[in-house]
Amino acid sequence: MTKNLRVRTSKFIDETYKISFKFDGKTYYGYKGDTLASALLANDIHLVGRSFKYHRPRGIMTAGSEEPNAIVQLHKNSSRTEPNVRATEVEIYEGLEASSQNCWPSVNFDIGGINNILSPLLPAGFYYKTFMWPASFWEKYEYFIRKSAGLGKSPTMPDPDIYEHKYIHCDVLVIGAGISGIIAAKTAAQNGFKTLLVDEKPYLGGSTIYQNSEHFKINNQISSSWLEKEINEIKKFKNLEIKTRTSIAAFHGYNFLLARENLTDHIPLEQRNNKTRQRLLKIRAKKVITATGSLERPLIFDNNDRPGILLSSAVEKYANLYGVACGEKNVLFTNNDSAYETAISLHQKGINIEAIIDNREEIDSKLIRETEKNNIKIYKGYTVVNTYGYKRINKISIMQLSKDGQKVVSSKISISCDCLGISGGWTPAVHLFTQSGGKLKFRDEDQVFIPNIYSSDQISIGSCNGDFTLDEILSNVPNSLREFLNIKKTDYENLEVRSSFNKTKRNIWLLPSDKVIGKTKPFVDYQNDATAKDIKLALREGFRSIEHVKRYTTTGMGTDQGKLGNMHALGIISETAGSKMGELGTTTFRPPYTPLTFGTIVGRNVGEYFDIFRKTPMHDWHVQNKAEFENVGQWKRAWYYPQNGESMHDAVQRESKAARDSAGILDASTLGKIDIQGTDASEFLNRVYTNAWSKLAIGKCRYGLMLNEDGMVYDDGVTTRLGENHYIMTTTTGGAATVLGKLEDYLQTEWPELDVYLTSVTDHYATISVCGPNSKKIVSQVIPDLNFSDESFPHMSFKNTKIDKIKCRVMRISFTGEHSYEINVQANYGKSVWEKCMEAGKEFNITPYGTETMHLLRAEKGFIIVGQDTDATMTPIDLQMDWIVSKKKYDFIGKRSLYRSDTIREDRKQLVGLLTENPDEVLEEGAQIVADVNKSPIEMLGHVTSSYYSPNLKKSIALGVVRGGKNMIGQKLIIPMENKKINVTVADPVFLDKENKRLNA
Amino acid sequence: MFLINCPYCGEREQSEFKAGGEAHIIRPKQPTELSDDQWAEYLFMRKNIKGIQFERWVHTHGCRKWFNVVRDTSNDIIKAVYKMGEKPPTK
């Protein structure tokens, strides 16, 4: 049934260790050391997926992280399943399960394949052009597009694996452990630098390590043997850390890099328990040496995407590293010498090569001569014009190229084959370099972009810097290292190097065909099915910028970011548009280099660790008393306390009534508290609040409103004068940090002459607010030594006192309109004082209430909540709070803005009360307010900001902002809802106790 | 992701800091004397430079001090750091 294409034992594969795995439900075998791709190829399986748009059969194309086609879904289980994994990077383990993506019902019979036949109807920009019109049809189209689009499935259950983050600081980071990286790492370590060497692969040595040719020698040793010794040496350095299976995801400015370290992906599932799966490394390196190598380019010709077509270097790697033949009848197609390296390797392994097609006409090199000696037929000056075979290549036809390479001449020759290795030369892997902000330059000789200007202390060496051959690497890398590391010499001076590579290349971005381009499918982006034809179409339609062509044709927009074909896309654009390559620029490679799992990004910040939450000192009491909590900023605040299965509404009604009828108690510890001291403290408050502060007596409290410089309300709260030069300011819960920041800003940058010091004491105090007609009786039991008479302790004043031996501050202030006290005590006594209040309040049915009741009670009094009734477009005048804006003060933050032409408009949105015609009807917060529903378009006058059913007034009340609302008291307005219109009357925003009698009740 | 050399604490990660917009915009001493246009100039008008920009930063998760930074906005390279009230470097 399936063939075994394993060839002579490779030392990288452990043939004594057999591993079974499943692909698309069928069991196969491979060996330890195999990737999923190499194991599948050994079983003669090339077809592993379908392409994105045309659903064309696709096979394994590469042997590395640049793979565009062989992306699979790993694991069956709904919590671990992972899409878009490159089969070329997956190391097999016992029990591995993988399946094809983007095909239904199966990779061998895929219904979406009809798109391939319809492809003349699916040109570039097809989705944009077709589905956007008529707009109302979009919803219908979307369903089908979403169904047929997308690669793979996301997990639906929580991820069972553990991930973590780790910071690493090093002197020198070396990215890539090929020959250049090994040399760099050893040199850095030898010279005392704390060095980190990372490579995405599980082994060290890059592509040199499986090189086994007499044509590439260093000091008379085959290059791989030489490198092996170097690798053994670097393992001895204590100041050199080596991380394999570690892929740099992002190279940011200032040499800050992110890497993903794979720790368990290569071991059987049952051995992964309690182990960290992947680690996100946050690396800060003083110096970075990029040695990421290069990627082989494909060639662009008709039907260049069939299963069985691989990069020539991949064919070589499968043979040399994995001991796998990609086919029995191999043909190589090239424009440079690389394919001959492959040919020699295959020949050594006894793998049959039918022929080599070489674009170059008059060409000679040692590699070619040896290939010819092995009786391999070479077609010089030829190109492949077409390939055949639906699910696996079975034949190619070739034709001779014209002198200028623009046309094909002569008659067609057919060659049957089951594998075609293609080589279009090499592209330096400059992705990380460009991510770091580096600027490239174009080298005309071999049509490559290479690093030019570096943005930080870093260099690129080896083939990612355009040095492709062994002799170039060994002569340039030591020089670069000496200069970069500022050292006198390296171990690598004067090596004797044999490198038989002839660098001549015949670069033709789009190879000519005997057919017109419209009848061909020369793929440029394999994953996204973008062809040369699409790119030309985009140019014909007027697109000029590469970034636009990229988006229109989706070239380079797949999960592989077009690592293979982007250069060809640029080449075709420049040829078609008649512009020079170097002037076009390149598209931007964005992090991550290869996709990252969400798990790695999130690390340990999952579940309750997702965000910090802050608890008040009384938190445990609220939990014991079954409070529901609400998130306010990072705080967990008691929201309401349901009793005996009460609904939220019922609980809030009960709490609200109890607070006004007898006594309520609220945990107000989350309010921001800023301690203000200094001889200029009063002057400072004068400048930051709208009202006057200099005359506030010691021991008195005052409500203040703070504006932004644009005149809009920013925060509010009560500030108390504790001493001559000492105040305590309270802010809203959410505003605490930003208010402190803003005040510091003014102090340090605008008014450095003021003697004022600010300290946040929010967490240092617990705040217990007891309100209601019986509050005085309760608090005076808790603090028996204090004189609570209205004369001694009136509304808006404060006392320093003690509860037993514990010092506390008691303010008589009110956010409910009731007679009430706020006890501030050192945080760790908060719970015990709270419990004392509860105990003392028992006989008065003291009722704990949460934020919802607090909001209701203040709304009855028409008190605003900054951020709910205001939205950074409300001035104090808009809020009908003119009384708090000092006319006498020359200046305060925001004052000048209160009489800008815009802020003095009469028709600004202003805060008003709203009463519904039906007193039981409670408005929805956020609902729109209009005057006339028959007008078209209906004019929006404002919206509802706060709305409740008041159990104390026995009717629905609401606050809202209405254009010109101040002068509309008594006027009828309409709140149109989905299936009804609610009639409301504009009212004064103070609904209860306008005379403030209850404050002294 | 860059490093900022706080004049009070030394070099720290950018994540410890908050940017505060363009530097050397002085709050008018006598706002009442200004026309709407003059006040708007102070209130709203900010430069958005590609290249060398003078800006304010605060070491929020550190010493809480404000200071000035000269940054090349095209590559985030910080050319200079100086305290509030100090003269901006000319070169």
Ligand SMILES: [Zn+2]
């Ligand atoms: Zn600092």
